[in-house]
Amino acid sequence: MKAVVFLGERELEIMDRPDPTPGMDEVVLEIRASGMCGTDLHQYRGPRRSPDQLVIAGHEPCGVIVEVGSAVLPQQAKVGDRVVVHHYDGCRVCHSCRSGWTQICGSEHKRTFGGLDADGAHARYMKVPAHTVIKMPDDLSFKAGAAAACGTGTAFGALKRLNLMGDETIAIFGQGPVGMSGTLLAKAMGARVIALDVSPERLEMAKRFGADVVINPMNDDPVTAIRDVTRRGEGADKTMECSSNGAARRQSVESLRRWGTACLVGVFGEITFDVGETIQRMKTVVGSQTFSKNLLDDCVHYIAEHKLDVEDLFTHEFTLDEAKRAYELFDTQKIGKGVFLFD
Structure with missing residues (x-):
């Protein structure tokens, strides 16, 4: 064969x-x-x-x-x-x-x-x-x-790891196959979805799959943009990082509201974030492998x-x-x- x-x-x-x-x-x-x-x-x-x-x-x-x-x-x-x-x-x-x-x-x-x-x-x-x-x-x-x-199973597993609720807002960093699946599934679960990617083509696809807000980090600061479109300017309830980009990983934690949870899905590399801010705002960071x-x-x-x-x-x-x-x-x-x- x-x-x-x-x-x-x-x-x-x-x-x-x-x-x-x-x-x-x-x-x-x-x-x-x-x-x-x-x-x-x-x-x-x-x-x-x-x-x-x-x-x-x-x-x-x-x-x-x-x-x-x-x-x-x-x-x-x-x-x-x-x-x-x-x-x-x-x-x-x-x-x-x-x-x-x-x-x-x-x-x-x-x-x-x-x-x-x-x-x-x-x-x-x-x-x-x-x-x-x-x-x-x-x-x-x-x-x-x-x-x-x-791809879609990995997104499903991450959303279950996050225990995503229908009244929550989730920001999904990276709209490749896993992130796009996350957008589709999160909408089906009733959540409000913010999709982020540096590719205009992928952001257009994310809109078709139900993203309520799309953000291009090349044009806007992601943390500020997410806070601007979330309740009381506090940030997203949940985030899912699928790009494996170091800056995006940090932003996925920074853009959380108090008591929010970030799920790291993109493999390899490192993450750096402000531990003090993460502790003071009672944030949670988890990983999810498929x-x-x-x-x-x-x-x-x-x-x-x-x-x-x-x-x-x-x-x-x-x-x-x-x-x-x-x-x-x-x-x-x-x-x-x-x-x-x-x-």
């Missing part, structure tokens, strides 16, 4: 790989949609990879199970099931793994599928442990499932039940043969989200 492999230094290759065969506790999916995530860019742009580091990219898998291992129970997974994949595996016995948070497993057995240390979904077929698959509602499309498998298996299950059902237009997050569709152009375009960070579709 053809498969996309990141080489590093903004290069990729479409390689021939053997079709996978499941082990006793594994399943094989026929991929129908494989989303492109902002995290892909870290591997795409990263240093050159050695031959033993070359794995199939893509960690937003959605498809149909076509083969199951001999030890997989029918209630776990069966041929024909439409599923998304929780793209992590761990030791399966520690407290984190048993509670569905395999991505924070501390053992040497931890694996992340799709461009990191295990093969992913930018190929016709993908092999995963049976415990990682989540069955989709019948009326959820494969594209929507692919979005939930990482979502648990149960939260992914909750997310796909939330999308289906609320009939959210998650598919519209995808501004571009590609075939696997177009992978080079797809990532060159995605690398500009001026588009919404891309997806590889399979017939």
